[in-house]
Structures are given as C-alpha cells and as structure tokens.
Amino acid sequence: MSTESLALPATTGTAPPERRLAGDLAIWVFICAELLAFAVFFVAYGVARARHVDMFNTGQLTLDRNAGALNTVLLITGSWFVVQAVARLRGGDPGGSAGRLLLALACGGGFLVVKVFEYKAKFALGISLSTDTFYMFYISLTFFHLMHVLLGMVILALLWNSLRRGPGPTTLSSLESGAAYWHMVDLVWIILFPLVYVMR
Amino acid sequence: MPFQSQGVAKYYFMAAIALFAGQILFGLIMGLQYVWGDFLFPAIPFNVARMVHTNLLIVWLLFGFMGGAYYLIPEESETELYSTKLAMLLFWVFLIAGALTIVGYLAVPYATLAKYTGNDLLETMGREFLEQPLITKVGIVIVALGFLFNITMTVLKGRKTAISTVLLLGLWGLAVFFLFSFYNPVNVVEDKFFWWWTVHLWVEGVWELILGALLAFVLIKVTGVDREVIEKWLYVIITLTLVTGVIGTGHHYFWIGTPEYWQWWGSIFSALEPIPFFAMTVFAFNMVNRRRREHPNRAATLWALGTGVMAFLGAGVWGFLHTLAPVNYYTHGTQITAAHGHMAFYGAYAMVVLCMISYAMPIMRGRAANSNKAQVLEMWSFWLMTIAMVFITLFLTAAGILQVWLQRVSDTPLPFMVVQDKISLFYWMREWTGVVFLIGLVLYILSFFVKGEEQAKAA
Amino acid sequence: MNAPALSPAPSPATPRAAHLVYAFLLAATGLTWFLGETGAAGPAVMAVLMGAALLKGLAVAGEFMELRHAPRLWQAVVAGWLFFVTGCLAAAYLA
Incomplete structure (x- = not known):
C-alpha cells in the first residue's frame, strides 16, 4: 500500500482500516486542487449567465451539441477502458492492461480531433474571447478542460510505456494515480457538457 | 560540508x-x-x-x-x-x-x-x-x-535529482523573464503588459520554484524523510504554482487597457494561487511530523515551518483579499497592496533564504548546528521579526481599508492627502513595529557571533 | 460485495459494476443530448440535466475512481464537490 508513505498523520482514525484510496495521496491533493479550479470556473459561469441570460441562450444555440455529446461518449468510453486497464494489471495481466490504455488513448485522441473541428468552425465565424461573455466562457472553459485532456493523455502514455517495459513494484500505484486523474477529467466534462451546451 | x-x-x-x-x-x-x-x-x-x-x-x-x-x-x-x-x-x-x-x-x-x-x-x-x-x-x-x-x-x-531540476528550472526562468526588463514599448498598455512578465512571473512564478526546491532540500536534511516522498510533493506544488501563477498574471491586467476576458481569467486563476502555498504548508508540517531523526539545528526547522505558514498567509490569504476584479476595483494601489507585498515577500522569500542560511551556515563553519545559546537567540529573532511583520501587515491592512473607504467607497470621497493624514496613526504604529523588526534582525546577526559551550560535532 | 475488491489480492476481471456504470453513463448522456436537440428549456429541464450530471458524477467517482472503497473523508470531498457545483449552478439558474 504505497499511499501509506504519504498519508497525513492521525486523520484516519475514523475510517475502517480496510478502506483505501486508489492512487497516491499526492495525486488526490492535486485532483482536489483541479476540482476547486473548475468549481470556481463553473460558479463564475453560473453567475455571469444569470446576469446575461439572453446572451448566453443565444450563444449556446450556435454550439455544436453533437460534437459535445460525441466527446462525452469518447471520454466516458476512455474512462471505461482505463478501469479495465487497472483491473487487468491487478489480475496480473500487464499486456492486457497496456492494450486497454491504448484504447483509452485512442478515445482521448478522438476527443482532440472533434474539438479541433469544433474550434475551427467557431473561429472561422470570427468568434473570439472578446466576442461576448458567453463565448469568453465557452472558449476558456473548454480550452482549459482540453489542456487537462492533453495532460491526462501524456500521463496515460507514460503509464503505457512503463507497462510495456514490464511493471515494477510501484506500477500499480502509478496506474491507479493516473487513472484517478483521467477520471477527474471525465468528471469535469460531465458537468461542463450540460452546463455550456444544453442547459437553457 | x-x-x-x-x-x-x-x-x-x-x-x-x-x-x-x-x-x-x-x-x-x-x-x-x-x-x-x-x-x-x-x-x-x-x-x-x-x-x-x-x-x-x-x-x-x-x-x-x-x-x-x-x-x-x-x-x-x-x-x-x-x-x-x-x-x-x-x-x-x-x-x-x-x-x-x-x-x-x-x-x-x-x-x-x-x-x-x-x-x-x-x-x-x-x-x-x-x-x-x-x-x-x-x-x-x-x-x-x-x-x-x-x-x-x-x-x-x-x-x-528532482530538487536540482526544479531549482534549475526556477533559476533559468528567473534569467529569461528578466530579459523583459529590456523591452520597453512606447505604448503604455504594452509596456505594463510585459513589465509584469518580469515582475509577476518572477514572484508568483519561477521564484516559487526556487522556494519549493530550497524548502524541500532543507526538509530532506533536517527530517530524514525519504527523498521520493518529498519529490512527489514538490512536483504537485510546482505544477499548481505554474498553472495558477502564470494565468494568474491576469490579475494585473484588470485596468491597464487589456481585453475584458483578463478580468475573468485573472480573478479565477489568481483566486487559486493560495492552493500551492497551502500545499507547501501541509507538506512542511507533514514532513516534520514524520521526521526520522532529530536534527540538532532546530532553528532551521523553525524557519522551514515558518516560511510555509507565512508564505500562505502573506502571499496566499493577503493576495486573495484583493485579487478578485470587483474587489480590486476599489483596492487597487492602496495600502492593502503594501500589506500584501510586505508579508508575502517576507514569508515566502526572505524566510526561505534565512532558512537556507540557518541550515547551511553552521555546517560551512564546521559544525552540524550552532550552540544552544546561539540557536535560542536565533529563534528569538525569528519570533521578533515574524510577529513584527504580522503587525506591520495588520496595520497596513487597517490603513488600507480606511483609505479605500474614505477615498473611494464613500459618497463624499476625500482627497488622497487628506486621507493620508487621517490614517497616519496606523503609519506610526507600522513604523514602531518596523523598529521591532530591526531589533529582531540585529539579534539575528548577533546570533552568528554567539559562542556556546556545547558545540555540536562537525558535520 | 465490498470485501473481495478491497483486498490487495488479484481480482482478474473488471468488476461487473463498472460495466453497468458505463451503460448508465451512455444512457444519461443520450438523455442530455436528446433534451438539447428538442430545445427543451425551463426549470424542470434544468433540474433533470443537473440531476443527471450529479448522478453521472457520483457514479464515476464511486465506481471508476474507486471512492466507494475509499475513506469516508475522500468520498465526502468529491461528492461534496458535485453537490456544491450542481447546487450552485441550479441556484444561479433560478436566480
């Protein structure tokens, strides 16, 4: 249980000993910080929307909901593969685990492709950060999230590489940490999609 | 050594x-x-x-x-x-x-x-x-x-090592961003825009990497905690620092003529800048609590913990106080800024340098730690300077709040110099607290010259 | 059902619950997309959308991120985040 080396002292008294956090404490601290960042962004969006309901509703209608929904499917499918990758490594099958990571990476790649086409269509219309507050949020939020998808893909690629070269004693803990991060990226999009693309 | x-x-x-x-x-x-x-x-x-x-x-x-x-x-x-x-x-x-x-x-x-x-x-x-x-x-x-x-x-x-890599990254960044001090466009908006690339990206960007590396080094030495553990924290802290600090530059772009989206970006990302400082504090205390040895240099440990707490308060909390655009609209360029600047520079950077000096100086002078007497004096100087700085910050904050109120929020705003007169009491208190700080500094310098009976063994 | 998954001993297959969660996530995404396509609007639709997002988030956190087996504090942090965010958004919508 590698997380033990990072555990904060004496806060675990209430939890039964067999409960454990999948992944390293450091990555969870990081995830919390990320969630906080997105929470601030989401709440700011909500407040700004409340002040300009018409502007937000008009802007939202111009967004490509199909692209948004497709990207949701790609992300949750990627997460599903990552879950399988963790299970396979626990089951002593690093090869199968690496394969599932590749599939997850492919989903991430698909997300990027869809996003690029979506942005291209918007920028072709001359839409920018300064168009209005709605588009400012649309571009900022989705771009900030996109950076997280990219970082998640880098992490998955590194994990894939270390699985391919043969797992060591810390590989499972690393995989769990990377998986938790990838799921966090998914979790954020699950809020972002209905909020920015659908809710009116 | x-x-x-x-x-x-x-x-x-x-x-x-x-x-x-x-x-x-x-x-x-x-x-x-x-x-x-x-x-x-x-x-x-x-x-x-x-x-x-x-x-x-x-x-x-x-x-x-x-x-x-x-x-x-x-x-x-x-x-x-x-x-x-x-x-x-x-x-x-x-x-x-x-x-x-x-x-x-x-x-x-x-x-x-x-x-x-x-x-x-x-x-x-x-x-x-x-x-x-x-x-x-x-x-x-x-x-x-x-x-x-x-x-x-x-x-x-x-x-x-991770520590030397992070330190190099911070120092190279320091040099690279200083180059913007040579770039002085005629357009005042651009001038200010790039001026912050040196000023902000130093103190809320690359300097924090230097701070993290120095702190991690001293913590490894005084606690004996595994390098792997400390390095993991270091990576988390610097990533958070860079994400929040770099985009957080936007909190200087509220009123200088840059596009409006900076008000959102600057507010949102700089509101998160306290997080890496908080992580640093948790990190420092966590490592010291789980120490594997009792290092004879207790003063260095005190500085290490102190820099975590004071950096969080000064840079994190006092920064957050006036970082949101709607708040900053009123507080911009008042004594609130001065309050933040004092505690942030002392807590984050002055203290980490003093921490490094406190750890390294005795070793360079041929002993693992100074005599008990010298360390006690050094700890006195720590408390005097730190508490004095807390009060300087509080007095300046009080002055700033009054200033904002009388000069900007009020229905009948008063002129700048009239307000300065009205808040002079706080300036006097700040000055006397500054004298206490100086006394602390003098004690600090004296602590280098205190000999003691029980000199610890050479490192 | 908890006990085997908690032990560090290898459990070869992906837990069945993960597949169920995946199916649920797909279905809920479909619902969200459908509501968007029909142009549905109003507080009731908002409640359905945020409710679906909340449930999806809880499912991802519980099953995928394995918080179901994690210390309660961590469950509370992530679930609290979900409730806080969806709650704030709903409140801002109604405001």
Whole structure:
C-alpha cells in the first residue's frame, strides 16, 4: 500500500482500516486542487449567465451539441477502458492492461480531433474571447478542460510505456494515480457538457 | 560540508544579510517619511528611499538564491562545483555593481544617473522595480548567465535529482523573464503588459520554484524523510504554482487597457494561487511530523515551518483579499497592496533564504548546528521579526481599508492627502513595529557571533 | 460485495459494476443530448440535466475512481464537490 508513505498523520482514525484510496495521496491533493479550479470556473459561469441570460441562450444555440455529446461518449468510453486497464494489471495481466490504455488513448485522441473541428468552425465565424461573455466562457472553459485532456493523455502514455517495459513494484500505484486523474477529467466534462451546451 | 566548493555560498549569504540590513534601514526611513514628510529631505527623497528599499530587497534575495544554489547544487549533484573561481568572481562583480547602483541612486538625481549610464541608447529605466541603469541590467544578465552556466554544468556532470531540476528550472526562468526588463514599448498598455512578465512571473512564478526546491532540500536534511516522498510533493506544488501563477498574471491586467476576458481569467486563476502555498504548508508540517531523526539545528526547522505558514498567509490569504476584479476595483494601489507585498515577500522569500542560511551556515563553519545559546537567540529573532511583520501587515491592512473607504467607497470621497493624514496613526504604529523588526534582525546577526559551550560535532 | 475488491489480492476481471456504470453513463448522456436537440428549456429541464450530471458524477467517482472503497473523508470531498457545483449552478439558474 504505497499511499501509506504519504498519508497525513492521525486523520484516519475514523475510517475502517480496510478502506483505501486508489492512487497516491499526492495525486488526490492535486485532483482536489483541479476540482476547486473548475468549481470556481463553473460558479463564475453560473453567475455571469444569470446576469446575461439572453446572451448566453443565444450563444449556446450556435454550439455544436453533437460534437459535445460525441466527446462525452469518447471520454466516458476512455474512462471505461482505463478501469479495465487497472483491473487487468491487478489480475496480473500487464499486456492486457497496456492494450486497454491504448484504447483509452485512442478515445482521448478522438476527443482532440472533434474539438479541433469544433474550434475551427467557431473561429472561422470570427468568434473570439472578446466576442461576448458567453463565448469568453465557452472558449476558456473548454480550452482549459482540453489542456487537462492533453495532460491526462501524456500521463496515460507514460503509464503505457512503463507497462510495456514490464511493471515494477510501484506500477500499480502509478496506474491507479493516473487513472484517478483521467477520471477527474471525465468528471469535469460531465458537468461542463450540460452546463455550456444544453442547459437553457 | 560534503564538498569544499559549497563554501562559496558563505560569501553570498553574508552579502545577503548585509544588504537585508540596508533594506530595513531604508524601510524605516521611508516609513517615517509617510508621517514626517520632509524627513531627510532633500538628501534622501521618498522616491529614492523607496527605490533603494525595493531594489535592495530584490538584490539580497538574489544573493540568497545564488548562495542557496551554490550550497545545494554540489550536494544534490554529489560533485564539486564546476568552477569555484567563477562563482567567486561573479560574487564580487555582482556585489560591486549592486553597491555602485545604490550609490548612484543616492548620490545623483535619477535623471542624471540615467544620462550617465546610457539610458538614451536603450531606454529601460524609470519603471517601478526595474529602475536599475542599463549597465547594471546588463551586469545582472552577465552574472546570471555565468551563474547558470556554472550550476548547470555542475548538475550535468553529477547526479540529477528532482530538487536540482526544479531549482534549475526556477533559476533559468528567473534569467529569461528578466530579459523583459529590456523591452520597453512606447505604448503604455504594452509596456505594463510585459513589465509584469518580469515582475509577476518572477514572484508568483519561477521564484516559487526556487522556494519549493530550497524548502524541500532543507526538509530532506533536517527530517530524514525519504527523498521520493518529498519529490512527489514538490512536483504537485510546482505544477499548481505554474498553472495558477502564470494565468494568474491576469490579475494585473484588470485596468491597464487589456481585453475584458483578463478580468475573468485573472480573478479565477489568481483566486487559486493560495492552493500551492497551502500545499507547501501541509507538506512542511507533514514532513516534520514524520521526521526520522532529530536534527540538532532546530532553528532551521523553525524557519522551514515558518516560511510555509507565512508564505500562505502573506502571499496566499493577503493576495486573495484583493485579487478578485470587483474587489480590486476599489483596492487597487492602496495600502492593502503594501500589506500584501510586505508579508508575502517576507514569508515566502526572505524566510526561505534565512532558512537556507540557518541550515547551511553552521555546517560551512564546521559544525552540524550552532550552540544552544546561539540557536535560542536565533529563534528569538525569528519570533521578533515574524510577529513584527504580522503587525506591520495588520496595520497596513487597517490603513488600507480606511483609505479605500474614505477615498473611494464613500459618497463624499476625500482627497488622497487628506486621507493620508487621517490614517497616519496606523503609519506610526507600522513604523514602531518596523523598529521591532530591526531589533529582531540585529539579534539575528548577533546570533552568528554567539559562542556556546556545547558545540555540536562537525558535520 | 465490498470485501473481495478491497483486498490487495488479484481480482482478474473488471468488476461487473463498472460495466453497468458505463451503460448508465451512455444512457444519461443520450438523455442530455436528446433534451438539447428538442430545445427543451425551463426549470424542470434544468433540474433533470443537473440531476443527471450529479448522478453521472457520483457514479464515476464511486465506481471508476474507486471512492466507494475509499475513506469516508475522500468520498465526502468529491461528492461534496458535485453537490456544491450542481447546487450552485441550479441556484444561479433560478436566480
């Protein structure tokens, strides 16, 4: 249980000993910080929307909901593969685990492709950060999230590489940490999609 | 001390402390000028005192960072410094250039200084914190390049660790972003826009990497906690720092003529800047609680914990106070900013340099730690300076709140100077607290000269 | 059902619950997309959308991120985040 080396002292008294956090404490601290960042962004969006309901509703209608929904499917499918990758490594099958990571990476790649086409269509219309507050949020939020998808893909690629070269004693803990991060990226999009693309 | 060449750090540290003392003296002078307008006029006008106060701060911290790097890098790399001679040469160059610059500020009017130092060749002077004459700026670049060459070569020939990598990243970033001090567009919006690339990206970007690396190094040494654990935290902290700090630059772009989205970006990301500082505090306390050895240098441990807490309060909490655009609309450029600046610089950077000095200096003088007597004195100085700084910050915050209220929020706003008169009580209290800070500093310097009976064994 | 998954001993297959969660996530995404396509609007639709997002988030956190087996404090942090964010958004919508 590698997380033990990072555990904060004496806060675990209430939890039964067999409960454990999948992944390293450091990555969870990081995830919390990320969630906080997105929470601030989401709440700011909500407040700004409340002040300009018409502007937000008009802007939202111009967004490509199909692209948004497709990207949701790609992300949750990627997460599903990552879950399988963790299970396979626990089951002593690093090869199968690496394969599932590749599939997850492919989903991430698909997300990027869809996003690029979506942005291209918007920028072709001359839409920018300064168009209005709605588009400012649309571009900022989705771009900030996109950076997280990219970082998640880098992490998955590194994990894939270390699985391919043969797992060591810390590989499972690393995989769990990377998986938790990838799921966090998914979790954020699950809020972002209905909020920015659908809710009116 | 495992490597002979680490000894060069001693010179840098001594210079740093001497300049620190100078900074505090000029701080007291200008603190008094707040309430006694023509004190020392015309010999030292307020604007000159302010320039000397802030420039000395930057220079002594740079001396501290360089000394810290010269001490840390050989030990982390497990090899002697690439060139001890170069390190000593650059030390004298930097010290003499720095001293001449200060003399220039004090001896001749600023415009004359600008004329004699070639400011018309490339106009870089006259901007807050970057007031240095062109030749000084060029000198800083040369010293920085030589210094970076020296330590980078040392790292390359030796062991590469996460701590030395982060430190190198921070120091290279420091040099790269200083280059924007040479870029001075005529357009005032662009001027300010890129001015912050030096000023903000130093203190809320790359300097934090240096802070993290120095702190991690001292914590490894005094706690004996596994390197892997400390490195993991270091990576988390620097990632958070860079994401929040770099985009957080936007909190300076609210009112200078940049597009509106900066108000959102700046507010949102800089609101998150306390997080890495909070992580640093948790990290420091966590490591000390799980220490595997009782290091005889308790003073260094105290500084390490202190820098975590004070950086979080000063940079994190006091930064957050006025970082949101709707709040900053009222507080911009008031004493609230001064309050934040004082505690943030002390908590984050002054304290981490003092922490490094506290850890390394006894070892360079042939002992693991100072005598008990010297350490007790040093801890007294820690508490005096730290508590004084807390009160300076509180008084300035109170002054700032009143200022915002009387001068900006009020239905019948008062003129600037009238308000300054009304809040002079807080300036007096700040000045007296500054004297306490100076006493703390004097005790700190004295602690180097206290001999003790029970000297710990040589390291 | 908890006990085997908690032990560090290898459990070869992906837990069945993960597949169920995946199916649920797909279905809920379909619902969100459908509501968007029909142009449905109003507080009731907002409640359905935020409710679906909340449930999806809880499913991802519980099953995928394995918080179901994690110390309660961590469950509370992530679930609290979900409730806080969806709650704030709903409140801002109604405001």
